[in-house]
Amino acid sequence: MSEGFFNRWSRIKQSGEVALPDVEPHAGEANSAESDVSLVQNTELTEQENVTDQAVAETESLTDEDMPDIDTIDSRSDMSAFFSTGVSTELKRQALRKYFHQPEFNFRDPLDEYNLDYSQPKKLVAVVGEKVRGWAEQQLEDAMQQARDSLVDANADTQASTTDELLEAVGADRPEKTTQEETK
Known part of the structure; x- marks a missing residue:
């Protein structure tokens, strides 16, 4: 019986028989290969910066005392500070409640068919x-x-x-x- 595609692929992959052909790039492909290498290097630098930013954020863990007053929260407030590891769960809950009770978030689309009251x-x-x-x-x-x-x-x-x-x-x-x- 013939061997299926996935079985053959798995067998070749496990045995290490796959060899890539040696092909010389054309002149246009050489430039694109160099740009691909620089793109990969830029991506690696960006990832390193993100890791550094996260490390700094973790060392500067914010607490309840560092948070703004809940009464000052409006729809344009930055809520990311409330997700710091040092902020209590109760304060996070109160801040999110205040944030999502703003009129901008409580708009019901009149064309939405689920706006009708089906509770009775x-x-x-x-x-x-x-x-x-x-x-x-x-x-x-x-x-x-x-x-x-x-x-x-x-x-x-x-x-x-x-x-x-x-x-x-x-x-x-x-x-x-x-x-x-x-x-x-």
Whole structure:
């Protein structure tokens, strides 16, 4: 059975068989290689400066007494000092609470669909239930009215046809309406 790509790669890597080909760079590639070396050196210097800055910050560990008053904190305040190792947890908590209670951080987007109050689902269900119940009652009333109307029409037709059949059986003509019936 053939050996899979990852198995072959793992075997070659472990045995150390991989050898890079010797290729001479072109003139343009030599300049880019030199710039790559200078970039790596600059990156190493920057990393060393960051390590030095961290070491200085750790030696100058700030305490609760070094922190600014909590009442002076606003949305533009630098909160990084409160994260020093010497600052108490309670002071950090109070500072962050004051910082994030600023109006700039308490804006709710009106287009955000999660801004609605879903904490009272029983009320929400009751409102929807009332709407559905009202709709169903209206549909029932409409259906009942249609049934009544069709029964009234059917009864009127049945009465008229029954009266005509009786008169025909008797052999009389249909009487004309009297003046009392006309006034009704």
